[in-house]
Each structure stands twice: as structure tokens, then as C-alpha cells.
Amino acid sequence: MNLYDRIPNNVNLSEDKKLQRALEKWLPNYLDWWREMGPEGFQEKDVWLRTAVDVGSEGWAHFDYVKMPDYRWGIFLEPPQPDARVGFGDNYGRPAYQEVPGEFRNALRRIIVTQGDTEPASVEQQRQLGKTCPSLYDLRNLFQVNVEEGRHLWAMVYLLHGYFGRDGRDEADELLERRSGNPDKPRILEAFNQPCDDWLNFFAFTMFTDRDGKYQLSALAESGFEPLARTCQFMLTEEAHHMFVGDTGLGRVCRRTAQLMKEGDVRELGGIPLEIIQKYINFWFSYSLDLFGGEISSNSADFFAAGLKGRYKERDQYTDHSATNENFTMTIVEDGQLKTREVPLRNALNEVLRGEYVKDCEKGLARWNKVLAEEGASERLYLPHPRFHRHVGEFAGHTFDLQGNLISREEFESRKSEWLPTIEDREYVRSLMHPVFEVGKIANWIAPPAAGIKGKPFDYEYVRL
Ligand SMILES: [Fe+2]
Ligand SMILES: [Fe+2]
Numbered sequence: 514m515n516l517y518d519r520i521p522n523n524v525n526l527s528e529d530k531k532l533q534r535a536l537e538k539w540l541p542n543y544l545d546w547w548r549e550m551g552p553e554g555f556q557e558k559d560v561w562l563r564t565a566v567d568v569g570s571e572g573w574a575h576f577d578y579v580k581m582p583d584y585r586w587g588i589f590l591e592p593p594q595p596d597a598r599v600g601f602g603d604n605y606g607r608p609a610y611q612e613v614p615g616e617f618r619n620a621l622r623r624i625i626v627t628q629g630d631t632e633p634a635s636v637e638q639q640r641q642l643g644k645t646c647p648s649l650y651d652l653r654n655l656f657q658v659n660v661e662e663g664r665h666l667w668a669m670v671y672l673l674h675g676y677f678g679r680d681g682r683d684e685a686d687e688l689l690e691r692r693s694g695n696p697d698k699p700r701i702l703e704a705f706n707q708p709c710d711d712w713l714n715f716f717a718f719t720m721f722t723d724r725d726g727k728y729q730l731s732a733l734a735e736s737g738f739e740p741l742a743r744t745c746q747f748m749l750t751e752e753a754h755h756m757f758v759g760d761t762g763l764g765r766v767c768r769r770t771a772q773l774m775k776e777g778d779v780r781e782l783g784g785i786p787l788e789i790i791q792k793y794i795n796f797w798f799s800y801s802l803d804l805f806g807g808e809i810s811s812n813s814a815d816f817f818a819a820g821l822k823g824r825y826k827e828r829d830q831y832t833d834h835s836a837t838n839e840n841f842t843m844t845i846v847e848d849g850q851l852k853t854r855e856v857p858l859r860n861a862l863n864e865v866l867r868g869e870y871v872k873d874c875e876k877g878l879a880r881w882n883k884v885l886a887e888e889g890a891s892e893r894l895y896l897p898h899p900r901f902h903r904h905v906g907e908f909a910g911h912t913f914d915l916q917g918n919l920i921s922r923e924e925f926e927s928r929k930s931e932w933l934p935t936i937e938d939r940e941y942v943r944s945l946m947h948p949v950f951e952v953g954k955i956a957n958w959i960a961p962p963a964a965g966i967k968g969k970p971f972d973y974e975y976v977r978l
Contacts, residue, residue, distance in 0.1 A: 521587030599737030599820035629669030634705035637693035645946035647956035653975035719759030735823030771888030799902035814859035
């Protein structure tokens with residue numbers, strides 16, 4: 514572990530002078546980007562952050578006060594497995610690739626760039642949120658997520674620089690040039706160009722959009738291209754915290770809303786009505802589903818065949834790793850009607866991964882509904898049907914209600930304001946967003962967390978202002 518190198522790493526960077534020089538050249542550009550596009554207004558503050566210092570499952574993180582620009586962003590890969598093999602596809606059982614297989618070079622670069630682009634994008638989307646934090650605990654969690662997304666960018670840039678030559682270096686530069694929501698140089702995926710300018714958006718984003726990240730990274734963590742697999746395995750350990758922030762954040766909003774419902778009108782009492790929470794769920798869940806790609810995809814078949822992108826828990830969950838003899842039944846739209854179609858399983862792997870994701874999201878909904886029940890509310894939250902409000906794949910270009918029934922565009926337009934956040938909803942939520950910077954205090958629209966961070970109480974000075 515070379516923690517005190519200019520770029521902390523566990524990949525023996527100092528033995529690869531060319532790569533080290535390239536990354537050291539990229540470092541100041543990264544820091545410029547961080548100062549320009551990272552959290553606004555808090556760069557010089559001490560934040561109680563965890564920093565990766567070891568990839569072991571125990572004690573890999575070190576907690577201390579750090580100014581964000583001084584965070585030790587580094588390159589950490591899970592240790593190599595002895596005798597690693599390709600775990601699926603046509604090359605099943607052959608030695609894992611240590612270099613990029615030539616015919617998949619462009620495709621793999623695209624996967625890494627697309628994943629890498631989401632990391633700085635989310636930092637950009639969230640850069641104003643610190644100014645309206647509901648508590649110092651939440652402010653610290655926001656910044657923890659932000660610095661780790663920065664480290665995930667490093668993880669992807671390491672792969673681009675290390676394995677893709679000049680093209681990879683150019684792509685790494687461009688990752689710092691695109692900007693979330695900028696019409697001239699937008700981020701690659703649409704969910705990452707949507708504004709995330711209030712904390713309800715932030716919690717829904719970390720719940721639903723970071724969770725897409727978990728499933729993409731899990732599929733790549735199975736990869737037969739070993740450096741990619743080991744990189745993604747370690748990113749997943751950090752990603753778990755991001756989803757915790759979103760999941761528990763929305764749970765706390767639900768708790769507070771249910772408490773206020775017992776006292777009277779939630780709006781008059783300064784809380785967030787359940788209908789608005791539901792609309793935010795509908796919005797972010799549907800945009801996040803798009804991130805899995807088209808339902809029927811020859812790319813997914815090619816990546817699987819090549820042993821580059823597996824299924825969720827491919828090694829643990831499946832016995833047949835070739836996926837050649839099976840079909841997958843899916844619903845599509847044909848001649849203006851919903852029909853079922855049999856698709857070779859390998860062409861349906863985006864949909865298979867999306868299905869795993871939906872199951873995981875349902876567990877989150879069950880947790881929030883348990884909170885509502887605990888507080889005596891009879892209302893329940895739910896996920897919209899996966900066909901609802903889609904912009905990618907088989908259902909893009911068609912309109913559906915929350916139950917997944919095909920409806921006319923006119924009907925969708927006339928009912929949209931019941932289903933998705935309106936400008937008024939967003940303005941109302943924004944009107945509640947006043948910062949609470951006092952130690953141990955919390956905004957009125959959210960309940961405090963069940964516990965603090967790493968054994969510290971809620972009323973700990975997580976950020977020194
Ligand atoms: Fe990430
Ligand atoms: Fe994340």
C-alpha cells in the first residue's frame with residue numbers, strides 16, 4: 514500500500530513510470546475541476562470523512578477531519594485472485610484477461626467512459642446542496658458521497674490511462690470537460706443531466722441512481738478483464754454508503770411526514786406531503802431504469818459472450834454460465850399493443866440486470882412503508898411500473914400509466930402532473946430547504962437518523978464551519 518505517494522495506490526504505480534507520469538499530469542486538472550465544480554462554499558472547511566487506506570474488508574477506512582481538496586483520492590483495487598478465470602460466456606474457464614482483448618477495445622473503452630462520466634456528473638449535480646443541508650450529519654454525508662464519486666472517477670481514469678493508450682488519455686481529459694446539464698457539452702447519460710438541487714432529489718438520486726451504479730459495477734465486477742473486475746469490486750464497498758444515505762434519508766423524510774400527518778396538514782406544518790415524495794420516486798426510479806439500456810440488446814449479448822460483463826452475482830447465483838440455450842420472455846409494444854416475445858437470453862441481459870435492480874428497490878419501499886406503519890399512517894408508497902416514463906428501450910416513445918397500461922399521449926400529458934413533480938412541487942420542496950448548521954439540530958421536514966456515523970452521536974460536529 515503506497516499511501517503517501519502523490520497518488521495513493523495499491524497497484525505499484527511507482528514501478529510504472531510512464532503511467533505514473535500520465536496520472537500525475539492529470540492530477541492538477543482533476544483538482545482544478547474539483548475546485549470549480551465540486552461542493553460550492555465548503556472547500557476550506559474541515560469535514561469528518563472516511564478515506565480509503567486499505568482494501569481489506571475490515572478497517573479499510575480511516576476517519577478524520579479533512580479539507581475536501583486535500584482528500585487522498587487514490588487508486589485501489591481488490592487483491593488479485595490466484596489463477597483467476599473468465600467466469601462466463603464463450604471463453605468460460607480460460608485464464609482471465611490481463612490486457613484488453615483487441616476486438617473489444619472500443620466497446621470496453623465505451624463502457625468505462627460511460628461509467629466514469631457518471632462520477633463527476635453527480636458531484637456537479639449536487640454541488641449547491643451544502644448550502645441548504647438539513648443538519649451537519651447530512652452535510653457530512655453529502656461530502657462523503659462527493660469525494661468518493663471523485664475517487665471513482667480516479668478508478669476509471671486509472672483503467673483508461675493504464676490500458677487504452679492515447680485514446681484512453683484523451684477520454685480521461687474529456688471526463689473533466691463535460692458538464693452536467695450543459696447543453697453544449699452534456700454528460701453522457703440523461704439521469705446525470707437532471708438537476709439535483711434539493712435534498713429530496715438528493716436522497717432519491719442516491720437511492721435510485723446510485724443503486725443503478727451498484728448493479729452496473731456488480732456486472733463489471735464479474736468481468737474476465739481482471740483489472741476492471743478488481744477496480745469495480747472495491748468501488749462497490751464505497752457505493753454501499755451512498756445508497757445508505759438515500760435509503761435512510763428518504764426513510765427519515767417519510768417518518769417526519771407521517772409524524773406531521775398526525776398533527777394536521779403537512780404543508781401548513783412545513784413538511785413534505787407523501788404525494789410529493791411519491792412523485793420524486795416516480796421520477797428518479799424511471800430515469801434510473803433507463804440507465805440499464807435497451808430491453809433487447811446485441812451489445813449485452815456480445816459483452817457476455819466475450820466474458821466482459823456478467824450477470825448480477827454471476828459466479829454465486831448461476832450454474833450455467835454460458836446462457837446460450839435459454840430464452841427470456843419479455844413484453845414489447847407492437848402495432849400499438851403490448852405483446853410478449855421470446856428473446857435469446859443473452860440478448861435480454863440488460864433486462865435481467867434491471868429486474869435484479871427492481872427487486873432491490875422494492876426492499877427500500879418496504880422499509881419506508883414500515884416506517885409509515887410505525888408512525889400510524891395508513892398510506893403507502895410504491896414503485897411505478899417499469900414501463901412508466903421511459904426514455905430508452907422498447908417503451909420509449911410510448912406512454913404508460915403508473916400501472917404500466919399503454920395510454921395515449923394526450924392522456925399522459927393530462928395526468929402527468931399527478932405522477933411526476935411539477936414546477937410547483939419542486940418550488941414547494943425548495944421553499945423548505947433552509948440550512949441548519951447548528952450541531953445537533955435538524956430541519957423540520959426530516960427526522961434525525963437512528964444513529965450517527967462510526968459510533969459518533971448525531972450531535973457531533975461532523976463539519977467545522
Ligand atoms: Fe460512484
Ligand atoms: Fe455513488
